[in-house]
Amino acid sequence: xxxxxxxxxxxxxxxxxxxxxxxxxxxxxxxxxxxxxxxxxxxxxxxxxxxxxxxxxxxxxxxxxxxxxxxxxxxxxxxxxxxxxxxxxxxxxxxxxxxxxxxxxxxxxxxxxxxxxxxxxxxxxxxxxxxxxxxxxxxxxxxxxxxxxxxxxxxxxxxxxxxxxxxxxxxxxxxxxxxx
Amino acid sequence: xxxxxxxxxxxxxxxxxxxxxxxxxxxxxxxxxxxxxxxxxxxxxxxxxxxxxxxxxxxxxxxxxxxxxxxxxxxxxxxxxxxxxxxxxxxxxxxxxxxxxxxxxxxxxxxxxxxxxxxxxxxxxxxxxxxxxxxxxxx
Ligand SMILES: Nc1nc2c(ncn2[C@@H]2O[C@H](COP(=O)(O)OP(=O)(O)OP(=O)(O)O)[C@@H](O)[C@H]2O)c(=O)[nH]1
Ligand SMILES: [Mg+2]
Numbered sequence: 001x002x003x004x005x006x007x008x009x010x011x012x013x014x015x016x017x018x019x020x021x022x023x024x025x026x027x028x029x030x031x032x033x034x035x036x037x038x039x040x041x042x043x044x045x046x047x048x049x050x051x052x053x054x055x056x057x058x059x060x061x062x063x064x065x066x067x068x069x070x071x072x073x074x075x076x077x078x079x080x081x082x083x084x085x086x087x088x089x090x091x092x093x094x095x096x097x098x099x100x101x102x103x104x105x106x107x108x109x110x111x112x113x114x115x116x117x118x119x120x121x122x123x124x125x126x127x128x129x130x131x132x133x134x135x136x137x138x139x140x141x142x143x144x145x146x147x148x149x150x151x152x153x154x155x156x157x158x159x160x161x162x163x164x165x166x167x168x169x170x171x172x173x174x175x176x177x178x179x180x
Numbered sequence: 181x182x183x184x185x186x187x188x189x190x191x192x193x194x195x196x197x198x199x200x201x202x203x204x205x206x207x208x209x210x211x212x213x214x215x216x217x218x219x220x221x222x223x224x225x226x227x228x229x230x231x232x233x234x235x236x237x238x239x240x241x242x243x244x245x246x247x248x249x250x251x252x253x254x255x256x257x258x259x260x261x262x263x264x265x266x267x268x269x270x271x272x273x274x275x276x277x278x279x280x281x282x283x284x285x286x287x288x289x290x291x292x293x294x295x296x297x298x299x300x301x302x303x304x305x306x307x308x309x310x311x312x313x314x315x316x317x318x319x
Contacts, residue, residue, distance in 0.1 A: 033245035035216035049242040073238040
């Protein structure tokens with residue numbers, strides 16, 4: 001039996017929930033490269049390398065989950081991870097000021113690579129946001145994606161929850177192209 | 181001395197120690213100190229190392245953390261030094277703690293120096309940097 005292996009990258013700003021998402025989804029003990037934060041980023045540890053986990057979607061179909069740090073000084077990792085992607089998840093932390101500057105930077109980088117990659121935007125830290133503000137955030141993100149000629153789903157996700165995280169994976173699976 | 185003065189003094193001492201080591205041997209090609217989460221503190225380098233400092237720091241922290249994860253595959257193992265060998269250069273990445281600031285010292289030597297010699301220089305500097313607070317901070 002020939003096992004197929006697909007690459008899914010999870011990118012997003014500091015604290016968006018990339019490491020948490022991979023930990024929630026992975027069926028193997030994930031590779032984590034956390035270092036103590038030397039600056040105040042609102043949490044004690046931050047990823048400085050890559051997160052890696054793996055999940056079997058079907059018996060003979062494995063997905064490698066690659067978490068990539070968001071700061072542009074780590075863009076040399078983006079280079080490596082962006083090759084041969086099947087799917088791309090942008091995790092965005094809810095921001096009442098709607099400053100989604102970092103997302104623009106990733107979009108510019110990743111989307112010039114391969115237009116056939118299945119993409120979606122997951123809005124995290126959004127479980128307690130009221131409907132009105134949630135819709136506003138979706139609109140902002142959607143128009144940001146449209147300005148990059150991307151029509152991709154945007155939905156709330158809580159990386160701490162298994163169901164919510166699986167929904168992300170299943171959506172990518174329905175959007176993604178698999179080579180025969 | 182207040183906190184800020186201590187910080188400045190310590191930073192000056194770190195820079196001076198790195199500079200001295202760099203100048204001590206012409207086969208030392210690059211020395212760079214950054215925090216384990218990838219923020220640049222100080223670097224010295226020859227012209228052959230045409231590298232953006234923030235990128236070097238990000239790479240050092242990533243490489244160190246991946247090497248650490250690799251070392252820890254074996255139970256009870258901890259990482260001391262990560263080494264990268266090329267035809268011309270030996271790179272060493274060392275965990276260096278300065279007070280409660282976790283740092284990575286990156287140290288590159290020409291391969292005219294043996295691995296052991298290069299490692300000796302790198303380790304000596306790492307220990308020196310780790311001991312600087314005791315010398316600089318009163319009491
Ligand atoms: N309330 C809430 N907390 C979340 C959510 N997603 C993640 N978190 C928490 O936010 C914190 C940061 O999550 P991480 O997974 O470390 O974030 P990251 O994207 O890997 O961050 P960096 O590695 O620093 O770039 C953790 O304590 C998570 O439990 C969410 O949707 N809601
Ligand atoms: Mg992380």
